[in-house]
Amino acid sequence: MGLCCDCFRSNGYQQIGQERQGPRFGVRHLQCFLVFTGLAVAYALRVNLSVAIVAMTDRNPTNPDFQEFDWDESIKSYLLSSFFWGYVITQVPGGYLSYKYGAKYTFLFGVLICSCLAVLTPFCAEIGDWPLLLVLRATQGICQGMIFPSTHTFLSKWSPIEERGRLVTCCYSGSQFGTVIMLFVSGFMASSWMGWPSIFYASGVAGILWSIVWYMLSASTPAEHPFITNNERRFIDNSMSESRIVHTEQTRMLHSPPWLKILTSRPFLTLLLVHCSNNWGFWTLMTEIPTFMKNILGVNIRSNGPLSALPYLVMCILSFCFTILADFINGLNGITLSFSRKFFNTLGQWVPMCALITLGYITTSNTNVSTIAVTLLTVAVGVNSATYLGIQVNHIDLSPNYAGALMGITNCVANIIAIIAPLAVGVIVTDETNPMQWRVVFYVSASFYFVGSLLFIVFGRTNIQPWNYPSNNSGNSSIVVSKLDDESNDETSPLNNGN
Structure with missing residues (x-):
C-alpha cells in the first residue's frame, strides 16, 4: 500500500x-x-x-x-x-x-x-x-x-x-x-x-x-x-x-487550537453544516425506517437480528469497495483532491436521498414490496459509507494539527441533530399508519441530504487552512516546515500528476 x-x-x-x-x-x-x-x-x-x-x-x-x-x-x-x-x-x-x-x-x-x-x-x-x-x-x-x-x-x-x-x-x-x-x-x-x-x-x-x-x-x-x-x-x-504537523509534546503544550479562527472559517462552517445534514438523514434512516416498515409494510426488522444487522454489514463492505474505487479515480490524470472528496460525499448523500423519496411512495404491504423496501434501506445506509471519503476525512484536510478538535465540534453538534431528528418525526407523524405523514418525513430528510451535499460541492474546501499552522513564539522550530509555499497546496492540483 x-x-x-x-x-x-x-x-x-x-x-x-x-x-x-x-x-x-x-x-x-x-x-x-x-x-x-x-x-x-x-x-x-x-x-x-x-x-x-x-x-x-x-x-x-x-x-x-x-x-x-x-x-x-x-x-x-x-x-x-x-x-x-x-x-x-x-x-x-x-x-x-x-x-x-x-x-x-x-x-x-x-x-x-x-x-x-x-x-x-x-x-x-x-x-x-x-x-x-x-x-x-x-x-x-x-x-x-x-x-x-x-x-x-x-x-x-x-x-x-x-x-x-x-x-x-x-x-x-x-x-x-x-x-x-x-x-x-x-x-x-x-x-x-x-x-x-x-x-x-x-x-x-x-x-x-x-x-x-x-x-x-x-x-x-x-x-x-x-x-x-x-x-x-x-x-x-x-x-x-x-x-506542518506538530510532532513534539512540548509544542502541543505550547499551542492551543485557535478557536475563534476555527469557528469563523467558512470551510469549517460548511463542514459543520454538512455533517449535521448527513446525521439528520442517516439517523432518520436508522431509527425511524424500521417503525415505518413495521406499521406500513408489516415488516418487523428490529425483531430479526440478522436483518437488523444487514444495513451495517453492507455499509462495512461498501466502505472497502469505495476505497478501491477511490484509488482508481485518484490514479486518473487531472483528478483533483477536491473533486474526489466532493464526488464521494455526493454519492454518499444523494443515493440515500433518492432511496428515502422512493420509500415514501411504497405503501402496499406484500412480500415483493417489503423486499424492495428492505433493499432500499440497506442500499441507502450502505452507500452512506462513501461519506468517509468525503466529509469524514475533510477535518484532516483542513487542519491536520487540529483535526481532533474539528471533529469534536462537528460531531458534538451533529449528534445533537441526531437526537432532534427522531423528535421531529414524532411531531410530524401523529398516526404511524398514515403513509402521507411518513412521506413528509422522507421529504424533509431527503432535503437535508440534498442541501448538505450541495453546500459541500459549492463551499467545501480541501486545502489546508492558514490557522492550521501554530505560531512558534519560543523561537525554537518544533514543527515540520513546509517544503513549498502555502500557495502550492492548491485544491485544483491534480492528485497524481507526479506519477
Whole structure:
C-alpha cells in the first residue's frame, strides 16, 4: 500500500533527492488495524444494551434463569438515549485533550473505562434498577465522546496524504463491523445458558483486552513508536511536511487550537453544516425506517437480528469497495483532491436521498414490496459509507494539527441533530399508519441530504487552512516546515500528476 511520497506534486511537493517508498505493510497499517478493532469494540459497547434490553424486559423469557425488569417504554427510551446525553458533552474536550496529551491515551481511557462499566452493568441493574443503569450509560457516553475526536487526531499523525482517504475509511468501517457482530451474537448469548448478562461481560472483556494490546503497540505519533523503521518514518514525515504537523509534546503544550479562527472559517462552517445534514438523514434512516416498515409494510426488522444487522454489514463492505474505487479515480490524470472528496460525499448523500423519496411512495404491504423496501434501506445506509471519503476525512484536510478538535465540534453538534431528528418525526407523524405523514418525513430528510451535499460541492474546501499552522513564539522550530509555499497546496492540483 506504500506509494511514492516525494513525487506527489499534487499535494504540494517537489521531488527532493532520491525517490523513496514506504513499506507496503508497516507500522502505520498496524496502527490503523488497532483503530479499526478499537472502534469495533466501542460500537459493540454502544449497542449492547439495544439488544440486551429486549431480553431484560421479556415477559416470556427464553432463559428464565436470569432476572427480568418491569420497565415500560418510556423508561426503556430513557435508558437507550442516556448514552448520548454524556456522549455530546466530551466531544470538544476530547478533541482538545487528544491534541494536548496524545490520542493514544484519550482513546485508551475512553475504551477502557467504558469497558469496565460494561462488565459492571448487570450488577448495577440488579442493585439500583433503571436509575443506576441510566447513570452508568450516561457515564459510558462521556467516555466514548472522546473516541472519535481522538481517532481523527491519531489518523492525522499516522495517515500519509497519499493514503489518507483509504486508511481513514478502513478505520471507521470498524464501527459498522462491531455493530454487526454485536447484533448477530447477542441474541444467541441471551438465549444461552449464559443469559443476557453475558452480552455485557463479553463486550466489556473484549474492550479490556483491546486496551492492553493498544497500550503496548500504539503510539500517538510515528516519532514516538519504538518499532517503526527509519524508512517508514521518513515516508510519513515527508508526506506530512506540507501540513506542518506538530510532532513534539512540548509544542502541543505550547499551542492551543485557535478557536475563534476555527469557528469563523467558512470551510469549517460548511463542514459543520454538512455533517449535521448527513446525521439528520442517516439517523432518520436508522431509527425511524424500521417503525415505518413495521406499521406500513408489516415488516418487523428490529425483531430479526440478522436483518437488523444487514444495513451495517453492507455499509462495512461498501466502505472497502469505495476505497478501491477511490484509488482508481485518484490514479486518473487531472483528478483533483477536491473533486474526489466532493464526488464521494455526493454519492454518499444523494443515493440515500433518492432511496428515502422512493420509500415514501411504497405503501402496499406484500412480500415483493417489503423486499424492495428492505433493499432500499440497506442500499441507502450502505452507500452512506462513501461519506468517509468525503466529509469524514475533510477535518484532516483542513487542519491536520487540529483535526481532533474539528471533529469534536462537528460531531458534538451533529449528534445533537441526531437526537432532534427522531423528535421531529414524532411531531410530524401523529398516526404511524398514515403513509402521507411518513412521506413528509422522507421529504424533509431527503432535503437535508440534498442541501448538505450541495453546500459541500459549492463551499467545501480541501486545502489546508492558514490557522492550521501554530505560531512558534519560543523561537525554537518544533514543527515540520513546509517544503513549498502555502500557495502550492492548491485544491485544483491534480492528485497524481507526479506519477
